[in-house]
Amino acid sequence: MNDADNTYNGETTATQPLEERVNNRSQRPSSDAFKAFMASNWAPSAHELPDRDAVADHAAARRRAISGLFKGERLVVPAGPLKVRSNDCDYRFRPHSGFAHLTGLGLDHEPDAVLILEPVPEGTGDDGGNHRATLYFRPLAGRDTEQFYADSRSGEFWIGARPTLAEFERRLGLATAHIDQLELAITKNVGAPEIGGISIRLVRKVDDNIDALVDTARYNTAKDPDNLDLGVLDALDEKLTEALSELRLLKDPWEIEQMKIAVAATVEGFAEVVKALPRALTHQRGERVVEGAFFARAREEGNELGYDTIAASGNNATVLHWTRNTGKVNAGELLLLDAGVEADSLYTADVTRTLPANGTFSDIQRKVYEAVLDAADAGFAAARPGTKFRDIHTAATTVLAERLAEWGLLPVSVEEAISTEGQQHRRWMPHGTSHHLGLDVHDCAQAKRELYLDGVLTPGMVFTIEPGLYFKNEDLAIPAEYRGIGVRIEDDILMTADGPVNLSAALPRKADDVESWMAGIYQEADHA
Numbered sequence: 001m002n003d004a005d006n007t008y009n010g011e012t013t014a015t016q017p018l019e020e021r022v023n024n025r026s027q028r029p030s031s032d033a034f035k036a037f038m039a040s041n042w043a044p045s046a047h048e049l050p051d052r053d054a055v056a057d058h059a060a061a062r063r064r065a066i067s068g069l070f071k072g073e074r075l076v077v078p079a080g081p082l083k084v085r086s087n088d089c090d091y092r093f094r095p096h097s098g099f100a101h102l103t104g105l106g107l108d109h110e111p112d113a114v115l116i117l118e119p120v121p122e123g124t125g126d127d128g129g130n131h132r133a134t135l136y137f138r139p140l141a142g143r144d145t146e147q148f149y150a151d152s153r154s155g156e157f158w159i160g161a162r163p164t165l166a167e168f169e170r171r172l173g174l175a176t177a178h179i180d181q182l183e184l185a186i187t188k189n190v191g192a193p194e195i196g197g198i199s200i201r202l203v204r205k206v207d208d209n210i211d212a213l214v215d216t217a218r219y220n221t222a223k224d225p226d227n228l229d230l231g232v233l234d235a236l237d238e239k240l241t242e243a244l245s246e247l248r249l250l251k252d253p254w255e256i257e258q259m260k261i262a263v264a265a266t267v268e269g270f271a272e273v274v275k276a277l278p279r280a281l282t283h284q285r286g287e288r289v290v291e292g293a294f295f296a297r298a299r300e301e302g303n304e305l306g307y308d309t310i311a312a313s314g315n316n317a318t319v320l321h322w323t324r325n326t327g328k329v330n331a332g333e334l335l336l337l338d339a340g341v342e343a344d345s346l347y348t349a350d351v352t353r354t355l356p357a358n359g360t361f362s363d364i365q366r367k368v369y370e371a372v373l374d375a376a377d378a379g380f381a382a383a384r385p386g387t388k389f390r391d392i393h394t395a396a397t398t399v400l401a402e403r404l405a406e407w408g409l410l411p412v413s414v415e416e417a418i419s420t421e422g423q424q425h426r427r428w429m430p431h432g433t434s435h436h437l438g439l440d441v442h443d444c445a446q447a448k449r450e451l452y453l454d455g456v457l458t459p460g461m462v463f464t465i466e467p468g469l470y471f472k473n474e475d476l477a478i479p480a481e482y483r484g485i486g487v488r489i490e491d492d493i494l495m496t497a498d499g500p501v502n503l504s505a506a507l508p509r510k511a512d513d514v515e516s517w518m519a520g521i522y523q524e525a526d527h528a
């Protein structure tokens, strides 16, 4: 890649700070004449403003809900900074999901940005709420500035045009302000409410700089700074993080559309993998062929992957988080593919199919596969509005325990296995059957247990059903014929008033359907 530069002021480099040496490979002059030349005679930026985003009203309703919970307090929600991958190369930026949810922003918007909900007298805020929202970010710099041509992290010359304040204001229906005003906006009038100060709540651990700024402001304005208990304040902050997580338990209609977009692209990605399987079977790292075929779709159709793809063949399929994907794909093995496209809005699918690498299940593979499918169907049947989230897991794992008992693998009775203290079946199915899904693959993770595992299934919830059975090569408790077989079937479910809808139903689930789907893709390719 190319590099930004910053000539060191003509001094010897021995005294040059290390962080500046990254620019030593560049030869950019520092003369005023050069700067003036570089920053002049560019056409002005386009001034036509975009339309309001479809998400804007939904994001406003989310902010209004949060406003109702934290009257009189300043709420600070950072997007997070760029993260270094190595030296001066950053990871592709992705904002914090709570920030994305409250602003409606997706894609790579916007490093270092912070949303502030500023308290105002009750009922006088945005949409009759108790706060006014402002988005602080680093807007596009003019083409007559040094940032334009010299800043490799934010300059238009280097990374393309970024949004202006007016653009985001129009798109999001949200007041915007320059990031230079952020420090004041976070720290002004902070203090104990009894002496007229404003208390802050912050989504912590997203941006270290903002954490430090808030800590310093709290310390400097505390009545007794030497005895300030930052732990107590952290607990206040955690309530905001928890509320943002719980707000996402129910998806609004716009979010459900985004989930459908993510799942549709994921379904296409799985078909691409089937097309790539003949090549994967001949490659020494066939799992990487599989991973790459899916990733191409994720980048073409969406923003990214929602999580690292698990492309696991044979015994690797029994390694739950096998993301190294360095293995071969051998004919006669099962390939477990767990992958999800993240849409431009940052909503992600999370789907698993277990495919016979050569297109046909062996008898023992089919037996294990069908047990997992029956467990998934039992989970689906248990998922009804009004039943508990945890009932899905109970229903699915009871089926698995029954099958393991039938096959003589379970060392205890089914009753004992499904008792709280038993759980022997977990040797072969050690993970949960379901999790909420949305902006994060494991969405709503900071919600209270009574709203999550013990929560009631409600229309608008989106979650997975993903039972599996994993028989490792090194498992001496089972007959050899089972070893090296890992199966998971994972679907993305939308709960509606009429019951669950399988958003990923376009991908075949029954063993026969999987075989004929694969055969159909190869036939189509032959005739193309």
Ligand code: GLY
Pocket (backbone or CB within 6 Å): 307, 338, 339, 350, 435, 441, 466, 490
């Ligand atoms: N791919 C992560 C999960 O299924 O939860």
Ligand code: MN
Pocket (backbone or CB within 6 Å): 350, 435, 464, 466, 490
């Ligand atoms: Mn999952």
Ligand code: MN
Pocket (backbone or CB within 6 Å): 338, 339, 350, 351, 352, 490
């Ligand atoms: Mn998954």
